[in-house]
Amino acid sequence: MLLFDDIKNDKELITYLKYSDEIFASMGYKKHGINHALYTAQRAGFVLEQLGYTKRMQELAKIAGYLHDIGNIISRKDHARSSAFIAMAYLGGIQTTEEKYNGDVFEVFNAIGSHEDKETTPPTEIAAAVVLGDRTDVRSERLRSLGRDLSDVHSKVIAACRKTNLEVSKEKKEISLWLDIDTEICSIMEYFEIFLQRTFFCSRACETLKCKFALYINGDKFL
Ligand SMILES: [Fe+2]
Numbered sequence: 001m002l003l004f005d006d007i008k009n010d011k012e013l014i015t016y017l018k019y020s021d022e023i024f025a026s027m028g029y030k031k032h033g034i035n036h037a038l039y040t041a042q043r044a045g046f047v048l049e050q051l052g053y054t055k056r057m058q059e060l061a062k063i064a065g066y067l068h069d070i071g072n073i074i075s076r077k078d079h080a081r082s083s084a085f086i087a088m089a090y091l092g093g094i095q096t097t098e099e100k101y102n103g104d105v106f107e108v109f110n111a112i113g114s115h116e117d118k119e120t121t122p123p124t125e126i127a128a129a130v131v132l133g134d135r136t137d138v139r140s141e142r143l144r145s146l147g148r149d150l151s152d153v154h155s156k157v158i159a160a161c162r163k164t165n166l167e168v169s170k171e172k173k174e175i176s177l178w179l180d181i182d183t184e185i186c187s188i189m190e191y192f193e194i195f196l197q198r199t200f201f202c203s204r205a206c207e208t209l210k211c212k213f214a215l216y217i218n219g220d221k222f223l
């Protein structure tokens with residue numbers, strides 16, 4: 001059976017993630033390596049756990065979350081598709097015959113391949129959990145240096161995000177993102193200038209999970 005802990009400790013995958021992050025560093029992009037992969041995996045699993053989904057679905061969501069950006073090793077462009085192909089090749093090599101023809105592993109490929117489809121609603125609960133894990137990773141630690149150039153708004157927004165917390169209420173059917181933003185670095189308007197589309201994507205992911213999405217910034221409810 002595919003287990004997240006086995007995937008997480010695989011040296012080949014760790015090498016891919018490290019290498020693709022080095023490429024991103026050379027292009028000046030924020031961190032996209034192991035830390036982002038683990039963060040996405042853990043949050044995706046957490047969301048499904050809190051909503052009462054099975055352990056198996058939590059495990060598949062964590063695997064998809066961990067592998068979602070691995071295609072950056074090939075190119076950032078169309079990396080969702082290349083990530084899905086890498087996952088298929090890799091998981092195909094380690095799965096048993098029964099697992100290969102078991103539909104639930106296809107959900108992993110689909111969740112990875114659709115994680116950048118911002119204009120559409122995530123097709124499955126696993127895909128939705130990966131979107132929430134990925135899109136709520138706005139930690140300032142993802143910037144590569146604190147003495148960074150904050151001339152672009154995207155870097156300013158990330159730098160300003162001091163705290164990000166995701167709360168899931170099964171009873172209220174609500175998933176809330178709580179952000180603490182340093183408004184000395186970036187205004188709330190600048191946040192939405194960059195992250196409005198991301199906010200709607202999170203909202204659509206919540207619809208797939210039959211929940212409402214709520215966004216709080218510095219304690220105020222914006223959605
Ligand atoms: Fe991505």
Ligand SMILES: [Fe+2]
Pocket residue numbers: 036040068069134
């Ligand atoms: Fe990502």
